[in-house]
Amino acid sequence: MKKIQYYIxxxxxxxxxxxxxSSCSEDxxxxxxxxxxxxxxxxxxxxxxxxxxxxxxxxxxYNLTFLYKMPxxxxxxxxxxxxxxxxxxxxxxxxxxYLWFDVYDKVAGxxxxxxxxxxxxxxxxxxxxxxxxxxxxxGLAEGGIxxxxxxxxxxxxxxxxxxxxxxxxxMHHEFAHILHQTKTYPNEFNTISIGHYDSNxxxxxxxxxxxxxGFVTTYASSEFREDFAETIANYIVKTDEQWNRILDLASRGxxxxxxxxxxxxFFCYYYYPxxxxxxxxxxxxxxxxxxxxxxxxxxHKYWRNNKDSEGNRIIVYDVEDKDGIDGVEAIxxxxxxxxxWLKEAWGVDLDELREEVQYRQTHYDINELRKLVTDIx
Amino acid sequence: xxxxxxxxxxxxVALATLSLSSCKNEIDxxxxxxxxxxxxxxxxEYIDILTSNGGKWQMQYYANSNEPGxxxxxxFRNDGSVTIAGxxxxxxxVEGESLKVPTYGSQTSLxxxxxxxxxxxxxxxxxxxxxLFADPEDIPSLSDEDTDETGYGHEGDYEFDLMKYSNDTLxxxxxxxxxxxxxVRVDANVDDHVYMDEVVAMADSFFNAKIPQVYINLPxxxxxxxxxxxxxxxxxxxEGADEISTAENHNVIITHDGLSFMHPITLDGYTIQNxxxxxxxxxxxxxxxxxxxxxxxxxxVFTIRTFTWKGDTTQMGGEFADLFHGFKNELNDYGKxxxxxxxxxxxxxxxxYAIAFGCLYQKRTFYPTYYLTAEFVNDNQIKFHYTGxxxxxxxxxxxxxxxxxxxxxxLNRAIFTLSTSSLLAPVDIKMSDSxxxxxxxxxxx
Numbered sequence: 088m089k090k091i092q093y094y095i096x097x098x099x100x101x102x103x104x105x106x107x108x109s110s111c112s113e114d115x116x117x118x119x120x121x122x123x124x125x126x127x128x129x130x131x132x133x134x135x136x137x138x139x140x141x142x143x144x145x146x147x148x149y150n151l152t153f154l155y156k157m158p159x160x161x162x163x164x165x166x167x168x169x170x171x172x173x174x175x176x177x178x179x180x181x182x183x184x185y186l187w188f189d190v191y192d193k194v195a196g197x198x199x200x201x202x203x204x205x206x207x208x209x210x211x212x213x214x215x216x217x218x219x220x221x222x223x224x225x226g227l228a229e230g231g232i233x234x235x236x237x238x239x240x241x242x243x244x245x246x247x248x249x250x251x252x253x254x255x256x257x258m259h260h261e262f263a264h265i266l267h268q269t270k271t272y273p274n275e276f277n278t279i280s281i282g283h284y285d286s287n288x289x290x291x292x293x294x295x296x297x298x299x300x301g302f303v304t305t306y307a308s309s310e311f312r313e314d315f316a317e318t319i320a321n322y323i324v325k326t327d328e329q330w331n332r333i334l335d336l337a338s339r340g341x342x343x344x345x346x347x348x349x350x351x352x353f354f355c356y357y358y359y360p361x362x363x364x365x366x367x368x369x370x371x372x373x374x375x376x377x378x379x380x381x382x383x384x385x386x387h388k389y390w391r392n393n394k395d396s397e398g399n400r401i402i403v404y405d406v407e408d409k410d411g412i413d414g415v416e417a418i419x420x421x422x423x424x425x426x427x428w429l430k431e432a433w434g435v436d437l438d439e440l441r442e443e444v445q446y447r448q449t450h451y452d453i454n455e456l457r458k459l460v461t462d463i464x
Numbered sequence: 465x466x467x468x469x470x471x472x473x474x475x476x477v478a479l480a481t482l483s484l485s486s487c488k489n490e491i492d493x494x495x496x497x498x499x500x501x502x503x504x505x506x507x508x509e510y511i512d513i514l515t516s517n518g519g520k521w522q523m524q525y526y527a528n529s530n531e532p533g534x535x536x537x538x539x540f541r542n543d544g545s546v547t548i549a550g551x552x553x554x555x556x557x558v559e560g561e562s563l564k565v566p567t568y569g570s571q572t573s574l575x576x577x578x579x580x581x582x583x584x585x586x587x588x589x590x591x592x593x594x595x596l597f598a599d600p601e602d603i604p605s606l607s608d609e610d611t612d613e614t615g616y617g618h619e620g621d622y623e624f625d626l627m628k629y630s631n632d633t634l635x636x637x638x639x640x641x642x643x644x645x646x647x648v649r650v651d652a653n654v655d656d657h658v659y660m661d662e663v664v665a666m667a668d669s670f671f672n673a674k675i676p677q678v679y680i681n682l683p684x685x686x687x688x689x690x691x692x693x694x695x696x697x698x699x700x701x702x703e704g705a706d707e708i709s710t711a712e713n714h715n716v717i718i719t720h721d722g723l724s725f726m727h728p729i730t731l732d733g734y735t736i737q738n739x740x741x742x743x744x745x746x747x748x749x750x751x752x753x754x755x756x757x758x759x760x761x762x763x764x765v766f767t768i769r770t771f772t773w774k775g776d777t778t779q780m781g782g783e784f785a786d787l788f789h790g791f792k793n794e795l796n797d798y799g800k801x802x803x804x805x806x807x808x809x810x811x812x813x814x815x816x817y818a819i820a821f822g823c824l825y826q827k828r829t830f831y832p833t834y835y836l837t838a839e840f841v842n843d844n845q846i847k848f849h850y851t852g853x854x855x856x857x858x859x860x861x862x863x864x865x866x867x868x869x870x871x872x873x874x875l876n877r878a879i880f881t882l883s884t885s886s887l888l889a890p891v892d893i894k895m896s897d898s899x900x901x902x903x904x905x906x907x908x909x
Contacts, residue, residue, distance in 0.1 A: 133545035134574065156574055156588035158623070164640060167600035167617055172590040173574060212590045213600050216615030240590055 136463040137177055144184055144459075145208070149200050153180060154209045163215065166224075171210040171239035179210060179239055179254065181456040187258045190443045195435045203433070205265055207233040212240040222290045226257035228264035236261075244453050251324050255448055260320035267315060270432045276424045277311040279417050286310050288350070296343075296353040298336035299410055301417025318421045319429075323441045324448065337414030340406040344370065356388065358403045362395040368404075376403050503579045510583045510626050513634070514540040514575075518652020521634070522659075524717050526643050526726055527597040527620030532696030533717025533726060535663050536594060537656050538647075546575040546587065548594045551660035554618075555593050563604055566664050569593035570656055583626040584639060598622045643726075659720060666741065667696070667718040672889035674771075674909050675759050679703070682734050683754040690757065702731075723747055723757075745886025759890050761843040762882040766893055766907070767810075767817070773893070773907035775806030782903025783874055790867035791821075798864040801825045808907065811835065816851055819875065821868055823861060832858035832865075834872045841879050845898060850876035878903075 128138050137155070145151040155176035157168070171179070191200050205228070214223035214237045227235040236257055243249050283300045285292065289309035302308040307317035322330065336355075343351040354370035371390055379387045390401035408414075426437040495502060514521070519540035526533045537549045549570035556567030573591035578584050587594060597620030602613050621638030624645070628635040632649035650659070671678070671693025680688040680700070687703040691711075696718060701711040715726045722740040728751075729736060736755050739747035749755035759765055766773070777788055788803075795801040805822035820833040835853040838846055850872055854862065862869050879898040884890035890909075897903040 129543075131543055133541070133543040156576060156586075158578060158586060158588060167598065167615065167619060169595045169598045169600070169622065170588050170590045172592075176589070212595070216600050218612075218615035221614075 134173070136460050137173070137180065139463050140460045141180060144188075145180075149188070149204050150206060151204060152207050153183075154207060155180065157209065157211055166215040167213075168215060168237075169212040169240070171212040175212075175239045175242050176210055177457060177460050178242065178244055178453060179236065181459050182254070182451070182453075183208065183258060184459070185451055185456055186255055186444060186447050187262065190440060190447065191435070194440045194443055195433065199433070199435070203266065203269060205232055205234045205262070209233065209235040210239045211235055211237045214238045214241075220287075220290060225253050226261045228261040228268065231265050231268040234258075234261040234265065247449070251448065255444075256320045256324045259323045259444075260316045263316040263319040264312065266429075266433060267312065272315055272428045272432075273424055276315055276421060279420055279424075280308075280314065280412075283412070284308055284310050284314070291350040293341070293353040294333075295336045295339065295355055296341045298333055298418070299339060299341050299408060299414040300412055301337065301414045301421070303333055303418060303421075314421070315425065318418070319425050319437070322422050322425070322437065323444050326445065326449075334415050334418065337418055338408075340408030341410075342370065342406045355406050356403045357406060358390045358401050360401075362399060362401055370406075371403060503583070506583045506626075507577045507579055510577050510585070510629070511542075513629050514577070514585070515542050517649065520650045520652045520654060521647045522650050522720065523647045524645055524719060524724065525594075525597070525620070526645055526715070526717070527618040528641070528643070529715065529726065530697075531618065532715050533645075533724070534597075535660070535717065535719055537650065537654070537659055539652075539656075540575060544574055544576065545572050546591075547572045547656070548587075548591050549656035549660055550593050551664050554596055557604065558592055558596055566667075568657055568660055577626070580639075581625075584623055585626055585636060586623045588623075595622055663718065663720050666720065666722075669745065669886055670718060670723060670741075670747070670888055671696075672891050674891055675765070675889055678757055678759045678888055680731065680736075681756045681758060682732055683752065684732060684734075686732055688731055700731075722750075742887075745884065745888050745890075747888060758887040761840075762884060762887075762890060762893060763838075763840045763842075763844060763846045765890050766846060766882055767838050767840075769810035769812075771909060772807055772809040773909060775808070776892075776906040776908050777803065777806065779894075779906035780904060782900055783897065784871070784903050784905040787867045787870045787874065791865055791871065794865040794867055795823060798861075799825060804829060814851075814853065816853075817848070819872065821861070823857075830857045830861065831855070832861040832868065834858055836872075836875060844882050845879055846882060846895075847879045848875045874903075 128135055128142065132138065134156075141153040141155075145153045155171055155173070157170035188200055188204070191204075214225055215227075216223050223238070225237045227233075227237070229235070236254065238253055242254065280301045283302075286309050289297075289305050292305045292308060294305055297305050297308040300308065302314060302317075303321040304317050307314040307321075321333070325333070339355040341353040341355050342357075343353045345351045352370075352372075354372060356373060356376050357368040357370045359368055360366050375391045376388050377391050379389070381387070388403040388405075390403050394400055422437075429435040429437045429440075497505070521538045521540070523536045523538055524533055525536055534550060534552045534554075539547045547570060549568070551566050551568040553563050553566050555569040556565040557563045559567050559569065561567050569592070571591050571593050573587065573594070574589035576586050576588055578586050578588075597618040600615050600617045603617055605611050619641060621640050621643065623639035624636035625639055626634065627637055627644075634647040635644070636647060637644050673694045675693075676691065678690045678693060680690060682688070688700050689703050689707075691699040696716050698714050698716055699711050700714060701707050714729055716723050717726070722738065724738045725736070727737070734752060734755060736749045736751055738750040739755075739757060740750050742748050742756075747757040765771075780788060792803050795803055802824045803821060804824045805820075807820045807822070809818060809820075810816075811818040814835050817836045817838055818833050819836060820831040823830045823832065833855045835851045836848040837851060838848055841847050858868075874897075878900075880895045881898045881901070883894045883896065885892055892909070893907045895905050895907060
């Protein structure tokens with residue numbers, strides 16, 4: 088009896104509950120709470136040409152929303168940010184297409200970015216400053232779907248190094264994040280420089296010091312994933328001269344007056360005052376060193392600024408590489424892992440990608456690219 | 465068992481009640497339309513408000529609570545563009561000018577009304593003359609401390625919740641920092657540059673650095689001293705109170721019509737915020753139509769002992785004009801001398817006022833000087849009394865130029881009514897003979 092009563096109570100309880108649920112389900116549903124997106128563009132709009140370009144080249148083709156009208160709510164409200172200028176938005180929209188999307192279309196096929204490309208690109212006029220660390224964010228990849236490009240208002244379209252550092256590199260850096268957020272890269276990469284990352288003070292390190300440790304940039308030395316993205320991005324966008332410079336820095340020994348102070352300046356050369364090796368050595372920056380090569384190929388390095396008491400030039404010595412790391416080998420290993428991963432996981436040839444980007448970033452005519460927008464009627 | 469039944473029944477009743485209350489959806493229908501429809505409607509209404517009648521608005525913009533407000537003139541168009549014009553020192557800085565030079569700038573950028581919790585006016589492409597207040601770049605320090613504002617900038621907003629529209633005024637609130645501001649509709653035919661020039665001219669006419677303090681005159685006849693007016697960060701304290709311990713700073717915006725405090729402020733129970741410039745140059749509170757802001761009584765201003773008033777011999781009439789005309793002729797007859805200046809100032813040694821006439825003779829200027837005391841007749845009237853003292857130059861020039869002596873005698877004889885073009889910045893004072901108003905002389909600070 089007790090058992091039956093239990094079942095009845097339970098049944099009644101369930102019945103009432105079901106009734107209440109079913110009665111609620113009869114509520115009439117109103118219109119969607121999400122705004123209807125009117126995909127038709129207004130030809131009288133001030134931004135019609137750019138909007139049409141973005142629709143045809145990003146939205147229709149890649150299902151990608153290219154946000155150049157910045158809603159502050161789309162960003163981290165902890166940062167003070169400003170929107171991009173309309174003019175620079177046009178430039179970056181056509182450059183993104185030419186140097187990023189068209190490159191992947193050509194190298195990896197048109198389906199690649201349709202499947203794996205970001206769904207949102209957001210342009211932000213200013214950097215996102217971190218006042219406490221003195222750093223700035225110039226790019227951001229979020230959740231495998233959104234890439235934010237910052238500092239758009241500072242663009243100097245004719246300054247190749249600036250464009251390369253802040254925009255072209257950022258595109259590939261953030262896209263590398265998108266890719267590894269989708270398919271993990273081999274853990275082997277993380278082991279190469281383990282123990283040498285410094286997430287708190289990376290910004291105080293010098294490029295030579297980190298190169299010697301096996302990092303392509305100081306930012307790469309902040310953590311594994313940034314190292315991965317930086318390795319790919321720098322390999323793609325750096326010219327041969329710039330890339331070889333990184334490897335050259337990586338091949339040297341570096342030292343500072345105070346090895347324990349990460350903010351101290353690191354040097355790869357030193358000399359003895361008055362050429363007297365009994366005195367304390369003095370570190371010297373490479374800008375103050377000039378090099379002579381003998382007929383037999385022997386290289387001599389001298390301090391540019393002074394001579395000893397007998398009128399001889401001050402001899403400069405290479406700092407011994409004592410970090411125990413083959414920086415060049417480490418960097419090349421990382422590139423190789425990225426190369427293999429891109430090929431095997433994504434079917435993308437990193438060197439072909441680099442070759443295409445290298446050609447394009449040194450051969451584009453911004454005035455011609457702008458016509459992609461301004462010629463729209 | 466009975467206990468179990470009771471519990472079960474109670475549970476049934478409770479659940480039934482719960483289910484009834486959860487399903488009673490009629491009470492939710494407060495609005496005729498759902499939230500999305502209402503938001504879209506509000507958005508359309510605000511777009512229409514912003515773009516109608518030529519779409520020209522004056523925004524009274526505050527970046528933060530520690531800086532003055534700045535007027536921007538905005539012309540909204542249906543094609544999504546907005547032309548924003550302003551004239552202030554920060555635009556000057558953007559344009560590479562000195563930070564102290566208000567500079568005009570106008571640029572067209574984009575705007576949109578977006579929906580968030582409500583309609584939001586967003587200036588969503590960068591306008592270098594407007595977004596400068598939201599830009600996180602370091603800004604030049606205005607104080608002695610060289611603070612690095614990188615990452616912060618002015619911390620101004622560029623997105624605004626649209627709160628209310630009434631009487632051609634939009635009430636808005638900064639989206640991120642929450643500062644309340646207003647936008648006032650402006651005639652579409654207004655020329656942006658002329659308008660902004662007039663705003664800056666208005667600012668210049670209000671607070672002149674030469675006038676050290678002005679007064680808020682409350683209806684109960686108490687006065688609050690206002691200092692630092694030229695900075696638009698007003699330092700205010702009750703007259704007679706201790707400045708150091710009681711003064712408060714209030715930032716204001718100077719508009720095309722007058723002056724407004726950023727927030728309403730209450731002094732002696734009187735709440736004030738908006739002031740309109742009057743024809744006499746004073747400011748009248750629009751909120752109570754009684755409170756004014758003026759400089760001190762003109763006779764007090766005129767007798768401030770640190771001031772040196774310069775006579776304007778091109779602005780005089782009646783007996784003054786006759787006497788000065790005669791004086792100049794007499795100087796010319798006296799070896800082609802020329803009158804170069806007339807100055808009135810306080811002589812700390814003699815402890816009285818001195819009127820000095822600059823007389824040029826062969827590259828050398830002589831200053832025959834007479835000494836006077838001043839008596840206040842009423843708020844705007846003054847009477848001078850010649851002490852009988854004069855300097856050596858006056859001895860010589862007095863013999864050759866009787867009209868000069870006549871001017872001193874006129875000063876000694878008449879009661880003068882003082883007037884000015886601006887009661888707030890009385891840097892020019894017209895001194896008229898009370899018994900013969902056609903006889904006047906103009907002094908400039």
